[in-house]
Amino acid sequence: MIKEVIVVEGRDDTVAVKRAVDADTIETGGSAINETTLRKIALAMERRGVIIFTDPDHAGERIRKIVASRVPGCKHAFLNEADATKGDDIGVENASPEAIREALSRVRSEVPFEADGGQNLIDWEDLIAAGLIVHPEASARRRFMGERLGIGYCNGKQFHKRLAIFRISREEFTAALAQLENERGE
Structure with missing residues (x-):
């Protein structure tokens, strides 16, 4: 089991992550991330650590920035756009279990500049x-x-x-x- 809680955008992302690895997730509800969710993420960070794993698109990047600025010290996993694309849809939910495991194996930690x-x-x-x-x-x-x-x-x-x-x-x-x-x- 992955020790850290993985922050994803939605329910379909949670399903995809759980197909690939044994992990707990927090869903942001998309780009409409609210204070309650940010408090949950902050608590998860205090207790277990957090890995931000959002879609490789503009909305995912926006969510990543919001979470990282409000909850310092998060780790980051990045999925390649090609691995996350199915037709015209880009998202973690489209990635294969292998691509998700690869992205999570390459987690990066922020180091303050x-x-x-x-x-x-x-x-x-x-x-x-x-x-x-x-x-x-x-x-x-x-x-x-x-x-x-x-x-x-x-x-x-x-x-x-x-x-x-x-x-x-x-x-x-x-x-x-x-x-x-x-x-x-x-």
Whole structure:
């Protein structure tokens, strides 16, 4: 059984998670997350810890940000968009048990940016040099890197922030970039 309580968006997500792993969940009710639910999540964080596992879309990202800002110290699991897509629908409920287990095996913990004096391991210039921003294929490249690093897909500014928050090392970044370049024949 997973020790932490997994925060998901809805009932179908709970069903999908329980098909994959033995875990307890808290459902946010979608993007209309309320104070009562946030209090439940805070209590779960105090008692057992929390893993935020929302859909890889705009609404899921919004919920992730709300929960993480109100309940500091949460862990995060990210599902690849391709693994969560069925037709036009994107969501945890569409993922296979294997994809869910893979995402939960790559849980990332937040480390406050100030904990190390605010030093980034990967700086903005590294992102430019890697073609992750200011590049014609920056979006596709960030998607690949986000999947390999287990931090999900996001825009350039958020990607830079996640690299810092999840303390992605230069070695991890370089290895994922080498995979990207190898697969693309660069």
